[in-house]
Amino acid sequence: MLHDGGREITHFLTDAHGIIHQASRGRTLRVAPYRMEVTLADFYGGIEAGGTEFVCAVAADRGSKLADKTILKTTSPEETLNKVITFFQGYTLNSLGIACFGPVDLANGRITTTPKTEWIDTEIVRPLHEALGVPIRFDTDVNGAALGESRHGAGQGNDPLVYMTIGTGIGAGILVNGTPIHGLIHPEAGHMPVRRHPDDPYQGGCPYHGDCLEGLASGPAIERRWGRSPRDLSPDHEAWPLQAYYLAQAMCTLVCVVSPRRIILGGGVMNQLQLFPLIRAKTRELLGGYINSPAILTSAIEQFIVPPELGDNAGIVGALELAFEVWDGDRGVGIGE
Ligand code: ZN
Numbered sequence: 001m002l003h004d005g006g007r008e009i010t011h012f013l014t015d016a017h018g019i020i021h022q023a024s025r026g027r028t029l030r031v032a033p034y035r036m037e038v039t040l041a042d043f044y045g046g047i048e049a050g051g052t053e054f055v056c057a058v059a060a061d062r063g064s065k066l067a068d069k070t071i072l073k074t075t076s077p078e079e080t081l082n083k084v085i086t087f088f089q090g091y092t093l094n095s096l097g098i099a100c101f102g103p104v105d106l107a108n109g110r111i112t113t114t115p116k117t118e119w120i121d122t123e124i125v126r127p128l129h130e131a132l133g134v135p136i137r138f139d140t141d142v143n144g145a146a147l148g149e150s151r152h153g154a155g156q157g158n159d160p161l162v163y164m165t166i167g168t169g170i171g172a173g174i175l176v177n178g179t180p181i182h183g184l185i186h187p188e189a190g191h192m193p194v195r196r197h198p199d200d201p202y203q204g205g206c207p208y209h210g211d212c213l214e215g216l217a218s219g220p221a222i223e224r225r226w227g228r229s230p231r232d233l234s235p236d237h238e239a240w241p242l243q244a245y246y247l248a249q250a251m252c253t254l255v256c257v258v259s260p261r262r263i264i265l266g267g268g269v270m271n272q273l274q275l276f277p278l279i280r281a282k283t284r285e286l287l288g289g290y291i292n293s294p295a296i297l298t299s300a301i302e303q304f305i306v307p308p309e310l311g312d313n314a315g316i317v318g319a320l321e322l323a324f325e326v327w328d329g330d331r332g333v334g335i336g337e
Contacts, residue, residue, distance in 0.1 A: 043067065043091040044327065045134075046319030047084060048144060049100040049124065051116050051168070054080055055316045056087045062324055064152040064310070064317045077122045085131040096136045097322025099144020099315050100124055106182055109138045115207075137326035141165075141315055143180035145308070146173030148318030149264050153309035158262035162254050163314070164189065166247065167267035170214040174258055190214040194249040197242055200225070217246040219269050235274045244275055248282030251305060255283070255291055266308040273307065280305050 048055040057069040068091075072083045088096070098109075105112050109125025125138050139147075146163035149155040155163065155175075164172040170190030174181045181187055191212045196204070202225040204211030205218070215221060222230045226239050233239050247265070254263060265279070280301045287296055295304040308314050 042094045044320055044323040045088050045091065045093045045096040045132075046316050046323055047096065047098045047100075048141065048315035048319050049098060050074065050141065050315075051101050051114070051119075054084060055319075056084055057316045057320065058088070058091050058093070059320050059323075064148070064313070064320075066313075066316070066320075069316065074116075076118055081124070081127050085128065088132055093132060093134045095134050095323045095327040096128065096132060097144070097319040097324070097326065098124060098128075098136060098138045099141045099147075099319040099322065100138060101141050103185065103188065104138070104140060106138060106140075106186060109136070135326045137322040139180055139322055140171070140173060140186050142171040142173035143175075143186070144173070144316075144318035144322065145266065145314040146175050146180065146264075146318065147321040148310055148314040148316070149266075149308055150175055150178065151321055152317055153314060154264050154306050155262060158260070160258055160260045162189075162258060162260045162263045163308070164250070164254075164263065164265050165267035166217065166265065166269040167219050170218050170250075170267075172254070174260075176258075189250065189254065190218075192250060192253055194246050197245055200242060213246060213250050217243055217250075217269075219267075222269065230269055230272065235272065240272065240275055241278055243269070244278035244282045247275070247279050248286055251279060251283040252286045255287065255296070261295070262303070263305050264308050265305060266314060270307060276305065276307065 043058040043060055046057050046059070052074055054072045054074055055069065056072065057066045059065060060067045070087055072080060074080055100111065102114065103112050104110065110121065110123045111119050112121060114120055125136050129136055142163060142165055145165065146155065146161060149163055150161050155161040159175065159178060161175045162172055164170065172187055172189035174187050191206065191209060191214055194213050194216060196211050196216065202216065202221065204215030205221050205224055206212045206215030209215055219230055222239060222243065226233060251263060254260060283305065284296055284301060289297070294300045310317055
């Protein structure tokens with residue numbers, strides 16, 4: 001068993017060249033055929049904090065490559081955060097970025113109101129900062145995903161950028177000049193009002209608004225309306241044109257308010273790729289020729305409303321971007337700087 005300064009070496013990493021790195025608290029021993037060299041490797045940490053799972057990862061340097069990743073089931077706040085702390089204590093961290101489900105209080109690093117009642121008014125940043133002692137940047141899960149896609153995925157070179165997720169809930173991260181919009185609290189685009197389809201008997205499921213966008217078009221709303229999970233509805237089911245009718249209204253609002261250069265639609269519901277052409281066509285129809293841009297009026301709309309490129313990794317890659325930023329002292333919400 002290798003030891004480093006008396007500490008047992010517990011982490012084994014393989015780099016792109018197949019060289020095994022054995023790391024203990026960030027000190028990496030690189031084992032080469034004829035020599036052993038010791039380099040100091042400080043890691044950046046990222047957390048994609050979700051209502052069903054916490055994804056934790058570390059990266060040795062900038063980029064979308066993860067050095068290690070673990071997925072923890074979300075249980076009680078105390079148990080979950082303790083497991084998160086244990087994972088990161090295996091590394092010498094420079095900084096930590098957190099992309100968190102919410103709604104959140106960005107200034108104080110905590111979750112406020114959430115349907116996951118155990119997590120209402122739960123501090124996230126303070127216990128992690130106390131345990132790990134590194135600067136932390138905290139943002140919403142969708143701002144994290146927007147950052148990930150902006151720097152390494154489908155959003156590159158497009159500013160302003162909107163990333164909207166349609167899954168258990170609906171939310172959007174909006175970047176302007178590469179920076180997430182926060183403002184009064186942070187955007188809650190999933191709760192924008194939409195016009196209900198006259199033939200839609202479903203009243204909507206949002207506990208606050210009933211038939212807001214999330215109330216009508218989230219995964220659970222689709223399931224309640226049709227009595228089946230979205231996954232079990234065939235690609236030509238009448239559910240999808242109705243879904244496009246609601247999401248296209250959201251696209252119109254985002255286009256009119258934010259004037260984004262690209263909108264990325266992710267989340268479980270958008271795995272139904274037949275939605276994309278339906279949403280594009282309906283968005284163009286609803287805008288009625290008023291937004292005079294080729295991105296709307298021509299086939300370029302296929303590059304305007306697009307799926308994510310990072311898939312399930314968008315959130316964790318974005319969380320690491322938050323860690324890089326707080327280490328560099330960039331602007332934004334940060335605690336412990
Ligand atoms: Zn709502």
